[in-house]
Amino acid sequence: MIDLKDLTHSLQQQYRAPVEKWDPPFCGDIDIRITADGEWLYQGSPIKRVELVRLFASVLWRENDEYYLITPAEKVRIVVEDCPFIVTEWHNPEDKPDLIQLVTNIGEVYILSHEHPLRIVDSLPAVEIRDGFLARVHRNVYYQWAALAEEARDDEKAGYYLQSGDARFWLGPQS
Known part of the structure:
Protein backbone atom coordinates (compact mmCIF):
# COMPACT_ATOMS: atom_id res chain seq x y z
CA MET A 1 0.00 0.00 0.00
CA ILE A 2 1.44 3.39 -1.01
CA ASP A 3 1.82 6.16 1.54
CA LEU A 4 0.26 9.60 0.85
CA LYS A 5 3.66 11.31 1.29
CA ASP A 6 5.27 8.86 -1.20
CA LEU A 7 2.47 9.41 -3.70
CA THR A 8 2.71 13.20 -3.36
CA HIS A 9 6.51 13.11 -3.73
CA SER A 10 6.35 10.93 -6.86
CA LEU A 11 3.77 13.22 -8.46
CA GLN A 12 5.92 16.29 -7.80
CA GLN A 13 8.85 14.98 -9.88
CA GLN A 14 7.50 16.79 -12.91
CA TYR A 15 8.23 19.64 -15.30
CA ARG A 16 10.49 21.65 -13.00
CA ALA A 17 14.00 23.04 -13.39
CA PRO A 18 16.14 23.81 -10.30
CA VAL A 19 15.62 27.58 -10.65
CA GLU A 20 16.19 28.21 -6.93
CA LYS A 21 19.84 27.24 -7.47
CA TRP A 22 20.40 29.77 -10.25
CA ASP A 23 21.27 33.43 -9.76
CA PRO A 24 21.48 34.96 -13.24
CA PRO A 25 21.42 38.70 -13.96
CA PHE A 26 18.08 40.43 -14.60
CA CYS A 27 17.85 41.04 -18.34
CA GLY A 28 14.60 43.04 -18.50
CA ASP A 29 11.01 42.36 -19.42
CA ILE A 30 9.83 40.00 -22.13
CA ASP A 31 6.39 40.25 -23.72
CA ILE A 32 5.05 37.00 -22.31
CA ARG A 33 1.73 37.08 -20.49
CA ILE A 34 -0.20 34.37 -18.68
CA THR A 35 -3.85 35.33 -18.90
CA ALA A 36 -6.38 34.81 -16.12
CA ASP A 37 -7.70 31.76 -17.97
CA GLY A 38 -4.23 30.16 -18.08
CA GLU A 39 -3.34 30.94 -21.69
CA TRP A 40 0.29 31.82 -22.41
CA LEU A 41 0.79 34.65 -24.92
CA TYR A 42 3.93 35.90 -26.63
CA GLN A 43 3.61 39.41 -28.08
CA GLY A 44 -0.17 39.04 -27.82
CA SER A 45 -0.33 35.73 -29.73
CA PRO A 46 -1.16 32.42 -28.06
CA ILE A 47 1.69 29.98 -27.59
CA LYS A 48 0.05 26.91 -29.09
CA ARG A 49 2.79 24.33 -28.53
CA VAL A 50 2.05 22.66 -25.19
CA GLU A 51 5.67 21.49 -24.95
CA LEU A 52 6.88 25.10 -25.14
CA VAL A 53 4.41 26.24 -22.46
CA ARG A 54 5.61 23.37 -20.25
CA LEU A 55 9.21 24.37 -20.85
CA PHE A 56 8.50 27.98 -19.86
CA ALA A 57 6.47 26.81 -16.84
CA SER A 58 9.42 24.67 -15.72
CA VAL A 59 11.58 27.80 -15.33
CA LEU A 60 8.87 30.06 -13.87
CA TRP A 61 9.83 31.78 -10.61
CA ARG A 62 8.16 34.31 -8.34
CA GLU A 63 9.84 37.02 -6.29
CA ASN A 64 8.04 39.82 -4.45
CA ASP A 65 4.78 39.28 -6.35
CA GLU A 66 6.54 39.44 -9.72
CA TYR A 67 7.05 36.52 -12.07
CA TYR A 68 10.19 35.61 -13.99
CA LEU A 69 11.49 33.04 -16.40
CA ILE A 70 14.91 32.01 -15.14
CA THR A 71 17.71 30.09 -16.84
CA PRO A 72 21.30 29.70 -15.63
CA ALA A 73 22.23 32.64 -17.90
CA GLU A 74 19.34 35.12 -17.63
CA LYS A 75 16.26 36.23 -15.73
CA VAL A 76 13.38 37.96 -17.55
CA ARG A 77 10.16 39.35 -16.07
CA ILE A 78 6.77 38.31 -17.43
CA VAL A 79 3.18 39.31 -16.63
CA VAL A 80 0.77 36.99 -14.83
CA GLU A 81 -2.79 38.33 -14.73
CA ASP A 82 -4.05 36.07 -11.93
CA CYS A 83 -2.63 32.68 -10.97
CA PRO A 84 -0.03 31.16 -13.30
Whole structure:
Protein backbone atom coordinates (compact mmCIF):
# COMPACT_ATOMS: atom_id res chain seq x y z
CA MET A 1 0.00 0.00 0.00
CA ILE A 2 1.44 3.39 -1.01
CA ASP A 3 1.82 6.16 1.54
CA LEU A 4 0.26 9.60 0.85
CA LYS A 5 3.66 11.31 1.29
CA ASP A 6 5.27 8.86 -1.20
CA LEU A 7 2.47 9.41 -3.70
CA THR A 8 2.71 13.20 -3.36
CA HIS A 9 6.51 13.11 -3.73
CA SER A 10 6.35 10.93 -6.86
CA LEU A 11 3.77 13.22 -8.46
CA GLN A 12 5.92 16.29 -7.80
CA GLN A 13 8.85 14.98 -9.88
CA GLN A 14 7.50 16.79 -12.91
CA TYR A 15 8.23 19.64 -15.30
CA ARG A 16 10.49 21.65 -13.00
CA ALA A 17 14.00 23.04 -13.39
CA PRO A 18 16.14 23.81 -10.30
CA VAL A 19 15.62 27.58 -10.65
CA GLU A 20 16.19 28.21 -6.93
CA LYS A 21 19.84 27.24 -7.47
CA TRP A 22 20.40 29.77 -10.25
CA ASP A 23 21.27 33.43 -9.76
CA PRO A 24 21.48 34.96 -13.24
CA PRO A 25 21.42 38.70 -13.96
CA PHE A 26 18.08 40.43 -14.60
CA CYS A 27 17.85 41.04 -18.34
CA GLY A 28 14.60 43.04 -18.50
CA ASP A 29 11.01 42.36 -19.42
CA ILE A 30 9.83 40.00 -22.13
CA ASP A 31 6.39 40.25 -23.72
CA ILE A 32 5.05 37.00 -22.31
CA ARG A 33 1.73 37.08 -20.49
CA ILE A 34 -0.20 34.37 -18.68
CA THR A 35 -3.85 35.33 -18.90
CA ALA A 36 -6.38 34.81 -16.12
CA ASP A 37 -7.70 31.76 -17.97
CA GLY A 38 -4.23 30.16 -18.08
CA GLU A 39 -3.34 30.94 -21.69
CA TRP A 40 0.29 31.82 -22.41
CA LEU A 41 0.79 34.65 -24.92
CA TYR A 42 3.93 35.90 -26.63
CA GLN A 43 3.61 39.41 -28.08
CA GLY A 44 -0.17 39.04 -27.82
CA SER A 45 -0.33 35.73 -29.73
CA PRO A 46 -1.16 32.42 -28.06
CA ILE A 47 1.69 29.98 -27.59
CA LYS A 48 0.05 26.91 -29.09
CA ARG A 49 2.79 24.33 -28.53
CA VAL A 50 2.05 22.66 -25.19
CA GLU A 51 5.67 21.49 -24.95
CA LEU A 52 6.88 25.10 -25.14
CA VAL A 53 4.41 26.24 -22.46
CA ARG A 54 5.61 23.37 -20.25
CA LEU A 55 9.21 24.37 -20.85
CA PHE A 56 8.50 27.98 -19.86
CA ALA A 57 6.47 26.81 -16.84
CA SER A 58 9.42 24.67 -15.72
CA VAL A 59 11.58 27.80 -15.33
CA LEU A 60 8.87 30.06 -13.87
CA TRP A 61 9.83 31.78 -10.61
CA ARG A 62 8.16 34.31 -8.34
CA GLU A 63 9.84 37.02 -6.29
CA ASN A 64 8.04 39.82 -4.45
CA ASP A 65 4.78 39.28 -6.35
CA GLU A 66 6.54 39.44 -9.72
CA TYR A 67 7.05 36.52 -12.07
CA TYR A 68 10.19 35.61 -13.99
CA LEU A 69 11.49 33.04 -16.40
CA ILE A 70 14.91 32.01 -15.14
CA THR A 71 17.71 30.09 -16.84
CA PRO A 72 21.30 29.70 -15.63
CA ALA A 73 22.23 32.64 -17.90
CA GLU A 74 19.34 35.12 -17.63
CA LYS A 75 16.26 36.23 -15.73
CA VAL A 76 13.38 37.96 -17.55
CA ARG A 77 10.16 39.35 -16.07
CA ILE A 78 6.77 38.31 -17.43
CA VAL A 79 3.18 39.31 -16.63
CA VAL A 80 0.77 36.99 -14.83
CA GLU A 81 -2.79 38.33 -14.73
CA ASP A 82 -4.05 36.07 -11.93
CA CYS A 83 -2.63 32.68 -10.97
CA PRO A 84 -0.03 31.16 -13.30
CA PHE A 85 -1.78 27.78 -13.44
CA ILE A 86 -5.32 26.40 -13.63
CA VAL A 87 -6.74 23.22 -12.07
CA THR A 88 -8.52 21.79 -15.10
CA GLU A 89 -9.34 18.25 -13.97
CA TRP A 90 -9.67 16.12 -10.88
CA HIS A 91 -10.48 12.56 -9.94
CA ASN A 92 -10.28 10.10 -7.07
CA PRO A 93 -7.37 7.66 -7.56
CA GLU A 94 -8.53 4.03 -7.76
CA ASP A 95 -6.15 2.96 -5.00
CA LYS A 96 -7.05 5.94 -2.75
CA PRO A 97 -10.70 6.85 -3.49
CA ASP A 98 -10.89 9.21 -0.49
CA LEU A 99 -8.27 11.52 -2.04
CA ILE A 100 -8.75 14.24 -4.62
CA GLN A 101 -6.09 14.23 -7.32
CA LEU A 102 -5.73 17.42 -9.36
CA VAL A 103 -4.38 18.04 -12.85
CA THR A 104 -3.25 21.49 -13.98
CA ASN A 105 -3.44 23.03 -17.43
CA ILE A 106 0.19 22.00 -18.05
CA GLY A 107 -0.37 18.42 -16.93
CA GLU A 108 1.12 18.61 -13.44
CA VAL A 109 -0.58 16.33 -10.93
CA TYR A 110 -1.08 16.98 -7.22
CA ILE A 111 -3.07 15.55 -4.33
CA LEU A 112 -5.33 18.03 -2.54
CA SER A 113 -3.83 17.83 0.95
CA HIS A 114 -2.26 19.80 3.77
CA GLU A 115 0.83 20.11 1.55
CA HIS A 116 -1.25 21.35 -1.41
CA PRO A 117 -4.22 23.08 0.23
CA LEU A 118 -7.30 24.65 -1.25
CA ARG A 119 -7.37 28.36 -0.46
CA ILE A 120 -9.80 31.14 -1.22
CA VAL A 121 -7.83 33.94 -2.91
CA ASP A 122 -9.61 37.09 -4.11
CA SER A 123 -12.94 35.35 -3.32
CA LEU A 124 -12.13 32.46 -5.69
CA PRO A 125 -10.74 28.98 -5.00
CA ALA A 126 -7.11 28.17 -5.78
CA VAL A 127 -4.77 25.34 -4.83
CA GLU A 128 -1.23 25.89 -3.63
CA ILE A 129 1.02 23.76 -5.81
CA ARG A 130 4.81 23.61 -6.27
CA ASP A 131 7.07 26.45 -5.17
CA GLY A 132 4.15 28.26 -3.53
CA PHE A 133 2.49 28.92 -6.89
CA LEU A 134 -1.29 29.01 -7.01
CA ALA A 135 -3.43 27.17 -9.50
CA ARG A 136 -6.86 28.76 -9.92
CA VAL A 137 -9.67 26.18 -9.79
CA HIS A 138 -11.50 26.15 -13.12
CA ARG A 139 -15.20 26.90 -12.87
CA ASN A 140 -16.21 23.40 -14.06
CA VAL A 141 -14.04 21.78 -11.38
CA TYR A 142 -15.48 24.12 -8.75
CA TYR A 143 -19.05 23.18 -9.70
CA GLN A 144 -18.20 19.49 -9.54
CA TRP A 145 -16.65 20.00 -6.11
CA ALA A 146 -19.68 21.99 -4.98
CA ALA A 147 -21.81 18.92 -5.70
CA LEU A 148 -19.56 16.89 -3.37
CA ALA A 149 -19.28 19.49 -0.64
CA GLU A 150 -20.38 18.76 2.89
CA GLU A 151 -21.88 21.19 5.37
CA ALA A 152 -19.66 22.46 8.16
CA ARG A 153 -19.30 20.44 11.31
CA ASP A 154 -20.16 22.02 14.67
CA ASP A 155 -16.54 23.01 15.31
CA GLU A 156 -15.95 24.58 11.84
CA LYS A 157 -16.62 27.93 10.22
CA ALA A 158 -20.07 27.96 8.62
CA GLY A 159 -20.17 26.96 4.98
CA TYR A 160 -19.33 24.02 2.77
CA TYR A 161 -16.23 21.83 2.93
CA LEU A 162 -14.36 19.55 0.58
CA GLN A 163 -12.72 16.44 2.04
CA SER A 164 -9.53 14.87 0.62
CA GLY A 165 -8.02 12.17 2.80
CA ASP A 166 -7.76 13.54 6.32
CA ALA A 167 -7.85 17.18 5.17
CA ARG A 168 -10.97 19.36 4.99
CA PHE A 169 -11.02 22.60 3.08
CA TRP A 170 -13.54 25.42 3.27
CA LEU A 171 -15.07 25.75 -0.19
CA GLY A 172 -17.49 28.60 0.39
CA PRO A 173 -20.30 30.06 2.45
CA GLN A 174 -23.81 28.76 2.73
CA SER A 175 -26.08 30.72 0.45
